[in-house]
Amino acid sequence: xxxxxxxxxxxxxxxxxxxxxxxxxxxxxxxxxxxxxxxxxxxxxxxxxxxxxxxxxxxxxxxxxxxxxxxxxxxxxxxxxxxxxxxxxxxxxxxxxxxxxxxxxxxxxxxxxxxxxxxxxxxxxxxxxxxxxxxxxxxxxxxxxxxxxxxxxxxxxxxxxxxxxxxxxxxxxxxxxxxxxxxxxxxxxxxxxxxxxxxxxxxxxxxxxxxxxxxxxxxxxxxxxxxxxxx
Amino acid sequence: xxxxxxxxxxxxxxxxxxxxxxxxxxxxxxxxxxxxxxxxxxxxxxxxxxxxxxxxxxxxxxxxxxxxxxxxxxxxxxxxxxxxxxxxxxxxxxxxxxxxxxxxxxxxxxxxxxxxxxxxxxxxxxxxxxxxxxxxxxxxxxxxxxxxxxxxxxxxxxxxxxxxxxxxxxxxxxxxxxxxxxxxxxxxxxxxxxxxxxxxxxxxxxxxxxxxxxxxxxxxxxxxxxxxxxxxxxxxxxxxxxxxxxxxxxxxxxxxxxxxxxxxxxxxxxxxxxxxxxxxxxxxxxxxxxxxxxxxxxxxxxxxxxxxxxxxxxxxxxxxxxxxxxxxxxxxxxxxxxxxxxxxxxxxxxxxxxxxxxxxxxxxxxxxxxxxxxxxxxxxxxxxxxxxxxxxxxxxxxxxxxxxxxxxxxxxxxxxxxxxxxxxxxxxxxxxxxxxxxxxxxxxxxxxxxxxxxxxxxxxxxxxxxxxxxxxxxxxxxxxxxxxxxxxxxxxxxxxxxxxxxxxxxxxxxxxxxxxxxxxxxxxxxxxxxxxxxxxxxxxxxxxxxxxxxxxxxxxxxxxxxxxxxxxxxxxxxxxxxxxxxxxxxxxxxxxxxxxxxxxxxxxxxxxxxxxxxxxxxxxxxxxxxxxxxxxxxxxxxxxxxxxxxxxxxxxxxxxxxxxxxxxxxxxxxxxxxxxxxxxxxxxxxxxxxx
Numbered sequence: 034x035x036x037x038x039x040x041x042x043x044x045x046x047x048x049x050x051x052x053x054x055x056x057x058x059x060x061x062x063x064x065x066x067x068x069x070x071x072x073x074x075x076x077x078x079x080x081x082x083x084x085x086x087x088x089x090x091x092x093x094x095x096x097x098x099x100x101x102x103x104x105x106x107x108x109x110x111x112x113x114x115x116x117x118x119x120x121x122x123x124x125x126x127x128x129x130x131x132x133x134x135x136x137x138x139x140x141x142x143x144x145x146x147x148x149x150x151x152x153x154x155x156x157x158x159x160x161x162x163x164x165x166x167x168x169x170x171x172x173x174x175x176x177x178x179x180x181x182x183x184x185x186x187x188x189x190x191x192x193x194x195x196x197x198x199x200x201x202x203x204x205x206x207x208x209x210x211x212x213x214x215x216x217x218x219x220x221x222x223x224x225x226x227x228x229x230x231x232x233x234x235x236x237x238x239x240x241x242x243x244x245x246x247x248x249x250x251x252x253x254x255x256x257x258x259x260x261x262x263x264x
Numbered sequence: 265x266x267x268x269x270x271x272x273x274x275x276x277x278x279x280x281x282x283x284x285x286x287x288x289x290x291x292x293x294x295x296x297x298x299x300x301x302x303x304x305x306x307x308x309x310x311x312x313x314x315x316x317x318x319x320x321x322x323x324x325x326x327x328x329x330x331x332x333x334x335x336x337x338x339x340x341x342x343x344x345x346x347x348x349x350x351x352x353x354x355x356x357x358x359x360x361x362x363x364x365x366x367x368x369x370x371x372x373x374x375x376x377x378x379x380x381x382x383x384x385x386x387x388x389x390x391x392x393x394x395x396x397x398x399x400x401x402x403x404x405x406x407x408x409x410x411x412x413x414x415x416x417x418x419x420x421x422x423x424x425x426x427x428x429x430x431x432x433x434x435x436x437x438x439x440x441x442x443x444x445x446x447x448x449x450x451x452x453x454x455x456x457x458x459x460x461x462x463x464x465x466x467x468x469x470x471x472x473x474x475x476x477x478x479x480x481x482x483x484x485x486x487x488x489x490x491x492x493x494x495x496x497x498x499x500x501x502x503x504x505x506x507x508x509x510x511x512x513x514x515x516x517x518x519x520x521x522x523x524x525x526x527x528x529x530x531x532x533x534x535x536x537x538x539x540x541x542x543x544x545x546x547x548x549x550x551x552x553x554x555x556x557x558x559x560x561x562x563x564x565x566x567x568x569x570x571x572x573x574x575x576x577x578x579x580x581x582x583x584x585x586x587x588x589x590x591x592x593x594x595x596x597x598x599x600x601x602x603x604x605x606x607x608x609x610x611x612x613x614x615x616x617x618x619x620x621x622x623x624x625x626x627x628x629x630x631x632x633x634x635x636x637x638x639x640x641x642x643x644x645x646x647x648x649x650x651x652x653x654x655x656x657x658x659x660x661x662x663x664x665x666x667x668x669x670x671x672x673x674x675x676x677x678x679x680x681x682x683x684x685x686x687x688x689x690x691x692x693x694x695x696x697x698x699x700x701x702x703x704x705x706x707x708x709x710x711x712x713x714x715x716x717x718x719x720x721x722x723x724x725x726x727x728x729x730x731x732x733x734x735x736x737x738x739x740x741x742x743x744x745x746x747x748x749x750x751x752x753x754x755x756x757x758x759x760x761x762x763x764x765x766x767x768x769x770x771x772x773x774x775x776x777x778x779x780x781x782x783x784x785x786x787x788x789x790x791x792x793x794x795x796x797x798x799x800x801x802x803x804x805x806x807x808x809x810x811x812x813x814x815x816x817x818x819x820x821x822x823x824x825x826x827x828x829x830x831x832x833x834x835x836x837x838x839x840x841x842x843x844x845x846x847x848x849x850x851x852x853x854x855x856x857x858x859x860x861x862x863x864x865x866x867x868x869x870x871x872x873x874x875x876x877x878x879x880x881x882x883x884x885x886x887x888x889x890x891x892x893x894x895x896x897x898x899x900x901x902x903x904x905x906x907x908x909x910x911x912x913x914x915x916x917x918x919x920x921x922x923x924x925x926x927x928x929x930x931x932x933x934x935x936x937x938x939x940x941x942x943x944x945x946x947x948x949x950x951x952x953x954x955x
Binding site: 068075098099101102119123126128130132133134135138143144147150151154155161 | 302418421876880887890892893894895
């Protein structure tokens with residue numbers, strides 16, 4: 034399977050991270066849902082979509098070991114491309130770098146230093162950074178704001194995941210649930226994963242986008258078994 | 265040995281280099297009365313620790329070859345295999361894990377879980393070995409067993425549960441608090457022989473209570489009875505021990521013990537834990553393959569009346585002659601028995617049967633199921649299975665990695681020549697990852713193995729143990745060749761040189777295959793190649809694959825299909841079809857876009873985070889692909905895949921880049937195509953050599 038075929042098949046192209054739509058060079062993106070609905074799987078799909086479209090991805094994992102992150106990619110790649118996964122894995126390995134930090138160790142200066150190490154030595158030049166496991170709490174605004182500035186300075190798409198809670202009903206004006214309701218202004222694109230009425234499917238709603246890259250009001254379906262985006 | 269198998273423990277002691285496992289083993293032998301004094305690994309008394317029986321090991325302070333030893337502790341019989349800590353010798357670790365039922369994973373309380381510990385742990389998981397953890401060196405400055413326990417959870421992904429907490433740390437280490445008995449244990453006397461039980465010191469009482477709660481929570485997951493008792497506040501020691509044992513045996517839990525072998529603290533309770541929590545041979549299911557029944561899997565039994573099944577897992581050729589270490593899986597071996605080597609079909613007589621105590625031995629009359637003993641003067645290779653003639657079982661094969669590096673060696677004189685042959689003969693029998701052959705073109709003897717240090721140690725051993733002085737060439741990477749696309753072939757071999765000629769035509773195609781080195785498929789219909797010459801074609805293809813046309817490296821990953829051909833009633837022969845197949849292969853190979861492949865190593869570098877940029881840069885310069893980094897408490901591990909050819913001399917460069925503060929391990933990952941510029945260099949080098 035060629036990259037073009039793969040990219041064409043990927044329903045994520047609707048978010049126009051790359052490909053036919055508008056290529057967004059700088060963006061703060063957020064995937065939010067309750068626990069266990071497939072945030073990491075979606076983040077990995079965003080990363081894979083970027084890689085097959087020729088962009089390098091830095092995957093930052095907070096509090097999760099490196100092997101566990103790699104297993105996510107292996108599994109999703111197998112689900113998406115089946116027996117061709119091994120051939121594409123080589124390309125994924127070359128264009129994906131995983132960094133794991135503990136919670137306290139993840140700061141803008143640390144990430145910037147690591148990015149500079151990679152870029153200045155011509156080791157790796159990520160266009161997309163996906164951050165999984167970041168804790169959004171009352172004190173996170175400064176750090177998220179710093180990272181937004183970094184995305185601007187280094188022309189990065191930075192995607193985060195966040196966990197919402199059923200019992201916390203707070204929402205921002207545009208519908209971004211807690212705990213991100215007070216930092217939603219720092220994100221250009223926010224995707225919300227919600228179970229459908231009977232729980233047999235999951236919906237993926239683009240509830241906010243200021244990059245003009247997402248089809249307004251677009252709702253997609255996720256397969257609850259694989260968490261893959263259905264076309 | 266007792267016939268009560270529930271009181272037998274076959275354990276390995278496995279860990280990162282320098283975490284103190286040889287010292288710990290030495291203490292175990294001392295407390296179990298197998299030795300009567302203590303010597304340090306790099307001790308000033310010049311005697312050395314008991315388990316380091318090879319001179320070289322004594323000098324380097326590392327353990328290279330496993331030494332098996334037998335001991336007894338509180339009515340239990342324990343066979344201990346001391347395993348090496350360096351990744352180049354992992355075949356030794358893998359062999360040990362194959363025959364052991366349980367293991368003690370030693371970690372340094374300062375260094376914590378390092379990359380080699382991760383490799384060893386992965387190997388233990390592969391062989392489903394239940395394990396307990398001993399956090400050693402709690403007397404050292406910077407000791408932090410709680411952090412190490414966390415690392416065991418995070419990095420090794422084991423459900424680590426503290427069974428003890430230390431009383432004091434670093435120079436203040438006094439003893440341990442046992443969280444099952446809720447007593448403080450102190451180790452009195454010059455060598456810590458006398459255990460004194462006291463109440464828990466007041467300053468540790470709250471912590472001990474909290475940790476015991478954690479222990480009860482974790483152990484309750486394996487026992488409903490304990491869960492109920494814990495809720496009612498009536499958990500007994502027996503219930504806790506039984507639950508922890510269940511958890512450990514199911515690989516759901518790793519009990520953690522603390523201490524300092526060097527300071528003689530915590531070793532005896534760890535031995536109690538071996539008895540209490542590690543499996544007996546009865547707890548482990550071992551599978552043999554029935555060779556008379558299409559290799560059907562058969563569970564071995566512990567019934568002494570069942571026919572013998574035993575595995576030779578290690579050979580040693582020491583001052584007593586050839587020793588073969590065997591693990592008995594079923595039945596009994598008795599002195600004087602005739603047993604059959606299943607691989608060769610030869611009958612061998614068991615002359616002497618001994619139980620090893622490092623490099624000393626004790627004669628025994630019989631070895632029962634579950635036992636580890638040594639046989640004298642039995643001709644076999646490592647990995648052979650022995651049976652009585654009633655059955656034809658083979659123990660499942662051991663995972664043996666292919667060698668990735670080679671070295672030319674030349675004896676300096678004729679005396680060295682003879683000695684070198686003897687040494688090589690022994691080493692290749694002992695170690696399946698160590699191979700040797702003579703290069704037809706240069707006449708050099710080539711040795712190949714799993715890494716620079718692996719070969720280096722064998723060269724040293726040749727000198728020391730066999731007085732074989734050899735000149736050593738530069739290390740060479742073992743390249744492979746493969747094809748990248750399908751190609752047809754149609755080749756006729758025709759030769760007329762007087763007398764009967766040679767004729768054979770072979771046609772078909774070849775294509776790349778993902779797994780395996782070679783597959784031959786016969787799709788001939790209508791007898792265009794007579795049946796008797798089909799195997800000749802197979803032989804010819806195999807012959808052609810020995811040496812590729814690019815780097816003269818072995819060819820792998822090729823499926824060959826023959827579907828047409830022709831023969832001559834007089835001139836066709838086995839030789840003619842072999843030649844035709846060689847020609848056909850070369851014809852197809854040239855069209856199949858062949859490439860050179862090189863061994864790629866999985867490299868893990870660990871060092872202070874301040875050097876992360878330099879470490880990544882150094883790997884990148886070596887054509888490495890950085891897979892990821894793990895940062896924790898000012899320490900970073902960088903994982904990468906790097907071609908082996910670029911790793912020569914890396915330890916020196918890494919030392920100078922990081923002021924000696926970083927270390928690395930590597931193991932073979934896969935063969936992958938070399939980049940075009942490197943392929944050109946390899947081809948050029950080969951052409952130069954040919955001239």
